[in-house]
Amino acid sequence: MEIYNEVSLAIIVPFLILYAIYRIDPRYLVALSLILLISSAAESAVGNSAVANDIAIVFFYCLSAGVVLIIVDDYIKSRKPRGNRLKSALSGLYAGISFYVKRHRRVIAEFIFPSVVFASLSLLILGPLLYPGYVLVTDMVFGPRAPLSGLYGMSAFIGGGNALSVFDYLLYFIMPGWAVEKIYLFLILFFSGLTMFRFSRHFGLSGPSAYFSSILYSVNPFVYARMLAGAWGLLFAYSLVPLAFLLFIRLVDLKEMNNLIRKAAETAIVFSVLAVFDIHTFILSAILCVLYYVVMLIHSGRRETLESLVRSMKAVLILLAFLVLLNLYWLLYSPYSAQNIIGSFNFLDAIAFASSPTVFNNTMLSIAAMYGFFRTGYPYPITDFPSLIVIFFLFLLLSVLGFLLFCSERKRGPVTVTLGAAAVISVVIATGISSPLTAGIYTFLYDNVPLFNGFREPQKFVALLVFAYAFLIGLSILHIQSFLSQTGRRGRYRGVIQIAAAIAIVFILISPFIYSYMEVNSFDGQLTSVQYPSSWYRAEAIMNDNTTDYSVLVFPWHGYMYYNWSKTKFASPFNSFFRQTVIYGGQDTYLSGQGDTSLYSPLILSVLKERNSISHLGNLLSLMDVKYVFLSKSADYWNYSFLYRQSDLKLVENSSTCALFENMHPVSRAYIVSRIAAVSGYPQLINASSSVNMLSYAWVISSSVAISKQNYTNGSYLLLNSTKISDADYSIRTPGFLGLDSRNYLVFIPPSGYDSGWRTSPALIPYVSENTSSGIASPGYLVYQITGAPSQLRVYFAPFSDLLYGYVVSLVSFVILVAAVFIVPVIRVRRFGLASHLFKRIH
Structure with missing residues (x-):
């Protein structure tokens, strides 16, 4: 039994x-659980992750037991002292439930019951994964x-994940x-189920049809494959697409052009x-909204007034403004990340990700x-049972039927x-270069549409296809249900029908469930x-005892x-x-192009190539x-046995799953040298x-160096005391008199491995950087020439x-828009932009 x-x-x-x-009062147990929660956060803050996890689990069990006891205690105290207590309690409970159901029938049917259904479905699918x-x-x-x-913009990927990292960081405290x-x-x-259900109900789908749309949107091969691929971020966003699309439809609805600020705010937030x-x-959701807006304008024709169309465009502009404000924190970062990642993609990646x-x-x-x-390599239901293709053709038939029946309807026609x-x-783009029918279109988009290659693999467009299937089949079921209902009211075969x-x-x-039975299982x-x-936790504890600022190399x-x-x-x-x-190692083994932008990668790959001749790796x-x-004994770890032969690496932890070596040489985030040493490549450096x-040197890589003329001797160096203010900010104390030479160089080792954005204050002259045009490159650090003695x-x-400016603007905008949605439900804006009414009671 676990501790x-x-x-x-x-x-x-x-x-x-x-x-x-x-x-004894059950609230004492709840209070104890809160103390355990605080203890877990404290242990996590000091680095005892294993202890923090155990305390957090005990907190969860104690809190659950406390809540259950409180409910039982309230029930016991509320029982009538006379008569048949059990019968009275059951009668009162039945009466209370009946009264609540009658009073809140709509809420139960539209939200509570669907929430219970989809929560149960989620628990059924995840099952043992929740342990x-x-x-x-x-x-x-x-x-x-x-x-x-x-958070600091050092990640290589574009997007709003900066906010997610902060949110996760805060969640880890509790x-x-x-x-x-x-x-x-x-x-x-x-x-996935609940948002699709609300979307379906908004367009009049009945219970069975709405539930089918929701189930298909939650249980399908796309969700199954993406879950096996670990694309949880994509799937979380996918689960909110119906809600985002519904909010946009409500925002540009020509019939209800009121409360534009509030509607635009909630749409922008989602x-x-x-x-x-x-x-x-x-981006896929944005494409869907653009399609809808164009179709809606065409579909409305001359039935709508010019004023309604102008207000609709105004709503879109307000939404765009809110989106820019809320996402400014990552839009400012786009040039850096686009240069690092998207710029490295080429058509070989399109082939690899086809x-x-x-x-x-x-x-x-x-x-x-x-x-x-x-x-490839994942087991799929349709490969085990090819006859499941019949269900797909049923889906396809019902989708086409739903489209033909409702495409010209006034309310549901545009959507x-x-x-x-x-x-x-989505079928055309997702098929991509894999079919001659679509290869030309995909190649044109890849070469001419900006950032299109950032999608990397086109199968993500299937998310829109699943959305379309779910809704269109729901429409067909609605029609079939209505037809059978009308037919079944008359005739001698009413019961059979x-x-x-x-x-x-x-x-x-x-x-x-049949079509994607593996997901359900x-x-x-x-x-x-x-x-x-x-x-691993023992190795972490050993490293945590060393409080200096250093890096850990992982093999x-x-x-x-795979891990053992x-x-x-x-x-x-x-x-x-x-x-x-x-x-x-950050190299994506699925990439055919450049997948690792770390400046250390060339040096490490050279070390692995020359590993049999290296004996002073720590140096x-x-x-x-x-x-x-840190050596994880997984994959091809036997190829790293040379670590045990290094004279300057000390084995401090060894087990069946990992080995930890300590570098016996002194290390520092920053140090000063008096000489530059140029080598022709990484083998010479090794x-x-x-x-x-x-x-002893500030080493640089230069192709113009003559190898035979190099003769290196130990020189003077000075390790500096650096204080880590944050991952993006370091304070370095230098002596007033450097005592090395008249010309000195500062070597700074960036923690992220990306050095293009690092600066110094006071500004120093960079001797070498990764973007230099002089033919000189760095093995992974920054070199600055020091003048004077700061x-x-x-x-x-x-x-x-x-x-940071983007964070502040986005955070303030988020607070204001959340207030506009939840605190100030109605904001009336006058012609010159002044609010005539700031607060109104929420009914």
């Missing part, structure tokens, strides 16, 4: 005995800590990382949430059937045409909850790999596990401020590490200064 289970029983069982005998532990698969990597690197992950997984399925979780889904022919070796058919994910067009567009209709409706309702057991090895040098304690393959989890700056790693080397102290230096990441 947290034993502690929980040791607390709860005695409390239950005291409650049964002495009726304590981390679900680690491909890109879904959670750990004991939430890194904040994205619950363990595995609980945060499980909440996200639950909400993905829950929101769209910004999409950008936080996945920028691609944000959709796969999952169904009958036909890519277009696979896409139409909601398959086609580029990563029907929009989703029909989106379905066709009603039974046949019921059977048909039930079969259609359960068809998504907890993803066919391919996802499991695991705990990080205890030896094996892979972006994705988990049966799934996933991205490097080390940045979410260790507190220190971690240098790990070389001092150039990267690496104090510890050779020099065997004979000279690497901190006593204090500040080295900071300049893009964060720009991001």
Whole structure:
């Protein structure tokens, strides 16, 4: 039994005995759970992640037991003292429930009951995945800590993930990382069903048809494949697409052009949430809204007045303004991230990420059937049972039927045409270069549409196809249900028709479960909850004892790999596990182009190539401020046995899952040297590490260096005391008299591995940078020429200064818009922009 289970029983069982005998107040148990929560946050803050996780689990058990006891205690105290107490209690309970149901029938039917249904569906699908532990698969990597690197603009990816990293960081103070992950997984399925249900009900779909649309939107091959790929951010945004689209439709509704500020505010907030979780889904939703707006204007024709059209355009402009304000924090960062990532994509990536022919070796058919994910090797229901293609053709037939029946209707016509067009567009783009029918269109878009190659793999467009299927099939079910209802009211075969209709409706309702049965079966057991090895926590504790600012190098040098304690393959989890700056393989093995923008990657790859001739690796790693080397005994870890032969690496932890080596050389984030040493390449740099102290020089790479003329000797250097203000800001104390030479150089090792945005104050002359045109490059650090003898230096990441303004503007805008939606439900804006009424009672 785990320790947290034993502690929980040791607390709860005695409390239950005291409650049964002495009726002790259950609120004491809740108070104790809150103390445990505070203790968990404190342990997490000081770095005891394993202890914090155990305390958090005990907190959850104690809080649950306390809440249950409070409910039981209230029931006992509310019982009538005379007569048959059980009968009186049951009668009162029945009367209370009946009264509540009658009074809130609409709320129950439209929100409470659907919420219970989709919550139950989520619990059914996730099942054993909700047990304590981390679900680690491909890109879904959670750990004991939430890194904040994205906050400072050092992340290579574009999007609103900066806000998500801050939100996760705050969540980790009140619950363990595995609980945060499980909440996200639950909400993905829950929101998918609930938002699609609200969207369907808005357009008049009845109970069965609305529930079918919601179930299909939650249970389908697209969600199944993306969950196995660990694309939880994309799926979370996907779950909110129906809500975002519905809010936009309400905003531009020509019939109800009131409360524009409030409608635009709530629409902008939801769209910004999409950008936080996945920028691609944000763009897909924007495409859907543009399609709808064009179709709506065409569909309205001359029936609407010019004033209504002008107000509709005004609403769109207000929405755009709100979106810019809410997303300014990452829009300011776009030039940096676009340069780092999107700029490195080429058409080879389009080939590598092309959709796969999952169904009958036909890519277009696979896409139409909601398959086609580029990563092969996943088990799919349709490959085990090809006869399931019959259900797909049923879906396709009902979708076409729904489109033809309702495309010309006044209320549902625009959204029907929009989703029909989106379905066709998504099939064409998602098929991409995999079919000669669509290759020309996709190539044209890839070459001519800005940022289109940022989608990387086109199968993401299937999200729009699933949305279209769910709604259009719902319309068909609504029509069939209405037709059978009218036919069944008369005629001698009324009973038979009603039974046949019921059977048909039930079969259609359960068809998504049959079509994607592997998802319903907890993803066919391919996802499991695991705990990080205890030896990893021991290694972390050893490193935490060293309070200086240093980096940890992690091997094996892979972006994705299998671990011997988990049966799934996933991205490097080390940045979410260790507190220190971690240098790990960031190369995406699925990329055909440049997937790793780390400046350290060329040096590490050269080390691995020359590993058999290296004996002083610690000396070389001092150039990267690496104090510890962590070897995970996974994948091809036997290729890293050379670490045990290094004379300057000390083995401080060794187990079946990992080994930890300590670098015996001194390291520092910043140091001063008096000489520059140029080498022709990384092999020469590695050779020099065997004979000279690497901190004696500021090493640079220059192709013009003659190798035979180099003769290196140990020189003077001075390690500096650097204070880490944040990951983007360092204060460096230098002596008033440097005492090395008349010309000195500052070497600063950036923690992120990206150096293009680092600056100094006072400004120093950069000797070398990654963007230099002089043919000189750095092995991963910054070199500045020091003039004079400054006593204090500040080295900071300049893009964060720009991001900070965006954060402030976005945060203030968010607070104001949330107030506009929830606190001030009606804002009347006069012609010159002054609010005539700020606060009004919410009815």
